[in-house]
Amino acid sequence: xxxxxxxxxxxxxxxxxxxxxxxxxxxxxxxxxxxxxxxxxxxxxxxxxxxxxxxxxxxxxxxxxxxxxxxxxxxxxxxxxxxxxxxxxxxxxxxxxxxxxxxxxxxxxxx
Amino acid sequence: xxxxxxxxxxxxxxxxxxxxxxxxxxxxxxxxxxxxxxxxxxxxxxxxxxxxxxxxxxxxxxxxxxxxxxxxxxxxxxxxxxxxxxxxxxxxxxxxxxxxxxxxxxxxxxxxxxxxxxxxxxxxxxxxxxxxxxxxxxxxxxxxxxxxxxxxxxxxxxxxxxxxxxxxxxxxxxxxxxxxxxxxxxxxxxxxxxxxxxxxxxxxxxxxxxxxxxxxxxxxxxxxxxxxxxxxxxxxxxxxxxxxxxxxxxxxxxxxxxxxxxxxxxxxxxxxxxxxxxxxxxxxxxxxxxxxxxxxxxxxxxxxxxxxxxxxxxxxxxxxxxxxxxxxxxxxxxxxxxxxxxxxxxxxxxxxxxxxxxxxxxxxxxxxxxxxxxxxxxxxxxxxxxxxxxxxxxxxxxxxxxxxxxxxxxxxxxxxxxxxxxxxxxxxxxxxxxxxxxxxxxxxxxxxxxxxxxxxxxxxxxxxxxxxxxxxxxxxxxxxxxxxxxxxxxxxxxxxxxxxxxxxxxxxxxxxxxxxxxxxxxxxxxxxxxxxxxxxxxxxxxxxxxxxxxxxxxxxxxxxxxxxxxxxxxxxxxxxxxxxxxxxxxxxxxxxxxxxxxxxxxxxxxxxxxxxxxxxxxxxxxxxxxxxxxxxxxxxxxxxxxxxxxxxxxxxxxxxxxxxxx
Numbered sequence: 001x002x003x004x005x006x007x008x009x010x011x012x013x014x015x016x017x018x019x020x021x022x023x024x025x026x027x028x029x030x031x032x033x034x035x036x037x038x039x040x041x042x043x044x045x046x047x048x049x050x051x052x053x054x055x056x057x058x059x060x061x062x063x064x065x066x067x068x069x070x071x072x073x074x075x076x077x078x079x080x081x082x083x084x085x086x087x088x089x090x091x092x093x094x095x096x097x098x099x100x101x102x103x104x105x106x107x108x109x110x111x
Numbered sequence: 112x113x114x115x116x117x118x119x120x121x122x123x124x125x126x127x128x129x130x131x132x133x134x135x136x137x138x139x140x141x142x143x144x145x146x147x148x149x150x151x152x153x154x155x156x157x158x159x160x161x162x163x164x165x166x167x168x169x170x171x172x173x174x175x176x177x178x179x180x181x182x183x184x185x186x187x188x189x190x191x192x193x194x195x196x197x198x199x200x201x202x203x204x205x206x207x208x209x210x211x212x213x214x215x216x217x218x219x220x221x222x223x224x225x226x227x228x229x230x231x232x233x234x235x236x237x238x239x240x241x242x243x244x245x246x247x248x249x250x251x252x253x254x255x256x257x258x259x260x261x262x263x264x265x266x267x268x269x270x271x272x273x274x275x276x277x278x279x280x281x282x283x284x285x286x287x288x289x290x291x292x293x294x295x296x297x298x299x300x301x302x303x304x305x306x307x308x309x310x311x312x313x314x315x316x317x318x319x320x321x322x323x324x325x326x327x328x329x330x331x332x333x334x335x336x337x338x339x340x341x342x343x344x345x346x347x348x349x350x351x352x353x354x355x356x357x358x359x360x361x362x363x364x365x366x367x368x369x370x371x372x373x374x375x376x377x378x379x380x381x382x383x384x385x386x387x388x389x390x391x392x393x394x395x396x397x398x399x400x401x402x403x404x405x406x407x408x409x410x411x412x413x414x415x416x417x418x419x420x421x422x423x424x425x426x427x428x429x430x431x432x433x434x435x436x437x438x439x440x441x442x443x444x445x446x447x448x449x450x451x452x453x454x455x456x457x458x459x460x461x462x463x464x465x466x467x468x469x470x471x472x473x474x475x476x477x478x479x480x481x482x483x484x485x486x487x488x489x490x491x492x493x494x495x496x497x498x499x500x501x502x503x504x505x506x507x508x509x510x511x512x513x514x515x516x517x518x519x520x521x522x523x524x525x526x527x528x529x530x531x532x533x534x535x536x537x538x539x540x541x542x543x544x545x546x547x548x549x550x551x552x553x554x555x556x557x558x559x560x561x562x563x564x565x566x567x568x569x570x571x572x573x574x575x576x577x578x579x580x581x582x583x584x585x586x587x588x589x590x591x592x593x594x595x596x597x598x599x600x601x602x603x604x605x606x607x608x609x610x611x612x613x614x615x616x617x618x619x620x621x622x623x624x625x626x627x628x629x630x631x632x633x634x635x636x637x638x639x640x641x642x643x644x645x646x647x648x649x650x651x652x653x654x655x656x657x658x659x660x661x662x663x664x665x666x667x668x669x670x671x672x673x674x675x676x677x678x679x680x681x682x683x684x685x686x687x688x689x690x691x692x693x694x695x696x697x698x699x700x701x702x703x704x705x706x707x708x709x710x711x712x713x714x715x716x717x718x719x720x721x722x723x724x725x726x727x728x729x730x731x732x733x734x735x736x737x738x739x740x741x742x743x744x745x746x747x748x749x750x751x752x753x754x755x756x757x758x759x760x761x762x763x764x765x766x767x768x769x770x771x772x773x
Contacts, residue, residue, distance in 0.1 A: 030750075031753050
């Protein structure tokens with residue numbers, strides 16, 4: 001009866017490593033992609049990496065007021081949604097106008 | 112005397128009348144040459160009448176200054192801490208009039224000679240393409256000259272001093288299409304500028320020592336002994352440097368003979384009567400300063416004496432009648448300067464006064480001759496007495512006055528200088544006597560060669576205005592000049608003959624001297640020496656003059672002595688003098704070309720290209736190179752900025768982890 005139970009103990013370090021990795025991937029995508037949509041996706045990844053970090057700290061560190069981390073994450077999700085809406089709308093508008101979303105070609109204001 | 116005292120505005124009007132004619136010609140009458148001439152003549156006539164009024168008022172005050180106050184022109188107060196570099200000295204520049212015996216007489220000389228010359232120019236310059244321009248620059252020159260003699264601030268004197276230099280430059284180079292005229296203009300301007308640098312240094316020196324530019328005040332301070340001897344001597348010599356340039360004294364005399372490239376009336380006005388006398392005027396104006404320095408006076412006397420004899424020798428060999436007059440002017444200016452150096456202030460200005468008239472007369476006479484024959488070369492003239500009786504008669508009067516035969520004007524003024532020389536310095540007296548002899552010789556050499564003997568045909572005009580001369584030469588016989596030209600000659604002959612009577616060395620008859628002495632401060636006036644008329648000296652100088660004339664007669668009229676054999680006998684000396692002692696050659700070829708261009712300037716040029724240009728161009732290149740590199744950073748790409756930003760963030764974080772102690 002005694003079956004080996006796989007106890008999954010989540011440690012703070014692991015959460016932070018996942019968050020950092022996710023942030024790094026998002027950063028890389030945001031800085032290297034030429035496609036505006038890709039860049040937005042990278043930014044989205046970075047925001048979520050930050051959320052993971054917030055929640056990790058909220059759950060696993062000793063804190064007087066752990067709810068703060070959760071609240072912060074909810075705010076980030078809200079702002080990210082608004083940002084995505086605006087940014088995608090801009091991308092669509094630019095695409096309609098110039099038939100491209102390659103940011104190398106969108107350089108009208110560059111000296 | 113006859114009129115009420117002149118108001119200040121009327122004196123200013125003397126200065127602004129020619130300024131007005133200058134502007135009128137420049138803006139309105141330039142396309143109408145005749146009208147331009149009339150405007151100038153009218154302005155000059157009015158200025159002359161006002162000058163007579165000035166003279167009348169000054170006679171009333173016995174030559175003392177009229178009570179005009181100076182007007183503030185600009186002031187820089189040192190209350191402002193940003194002006195600390197002035198050394199705590201406030202700068203006040205005032206403009207005012209100094210109308211006394213000296214300036215009143217100068218005003219009369221300048222306006223009267225100018226008026227006659229302008230009138231004469233109507234004939235001489237007739238048909239010249241630059242007729243209006245000529246009158247414009249003549250107005251400019253006269254205005255500057257009048258300003259120079261009437262203001263009371265040495266700084267403003269300097270301003271007008273440079274303006275007369277400009278007028279002289281423009282008029283010498285009037286026929287600028289001739290290279291020789293352009294070169295002569297440049298030479299005159301640069302040579303006089305050379306002396307003016309000294310003048311400017313003197314002005315700055317006296318300002319730092321006395322805090323003022325006001326001439327009467329400077330005179331007073333110099334006489335009071337508040338300044339050290341060195342300062343006074345240096346100041347006086349600096350002023351003298353300016354005078355040496357303007358009055359063409361040795362060693363800056365080289366420009367005056369070349370200045371004869373200008374139209375002849377210009378030579379008469381500027382290079383005989385007025386501008387070259389400005390140097391003498393300046394020394395006279397600052398005379399109390401010179402009195403305070405024995406060394407300065409002696410320098411002035413010897414430079415003047417040397418110039419007088421040095422220039423006279425060159426006058427003897429010149430073949431160009433106008434150049435003979437130019438050398439004669441140099442020599443006579445040397446006489447005046449020598450007189451000032453000997454302390455004979457009145458005699459110097461008296462000679463300036465008579466010289467202005469008889470030398471202007473002689474120059475205008477030579478212009479009249481040129482008008483008829485188309486040349487200034489005396490070897491191509493001769494016999495003009497028959498064809499040009501008026502010119503001959505007036506030229507003869509001018510010559511006799513220049514030589515100094517009793518009772519012509521030149522006799523009285525020259526005699527006064529000789530008497531002073533006899534009493535002050537015997538060496539200079541003998542120099543003066545030698546000059547009397549030489550003057551008589553070269554003057555009458557010119558008279559005999561030009562007006563006596565046979566007419567040798569003249570020449571198709573090469574001197575500037577092509578209209579005159581040429582036609583006459585073709586007709587074969589020269590004829591008298593038109594009325595506009597001979598009338599001024601006749602009028603000038605009167606002062607050349609009679610104005611000596613204004614200052615005869617007898618009691619109660621030295622009215623001019625009285626006026627001039629009134630212009631000096633009281634202490635300075637007391638230092639003047641007065642010498643009795645010396646019959647022996649007068650007789651000796653007269654005898655020498657007659658011998659000089661006789662010698663000229665023997666060589667050029669009676670031909671008892673052959674000019675050619677004399678020339679051979681004096682061979683090397685003649686060549687030396689004919690080449691102006693190689694002074695021009697020395698200046699132009701040795702000093703300027705070899706020393707300055709080949710050495711000093713080449714070094715400066717090397718420095719310029721290799722140091723200054725290198726630095727400037729290097730700075731430009733460095734800026735461009737770094738700009739090229741730095742603009743690469745400004746890609747305008749957010750992603751590039753982001754990458755750098757995050758890289759910086761990482762570096763900063765790592766550094767924090769490493770460096771900050773826990």
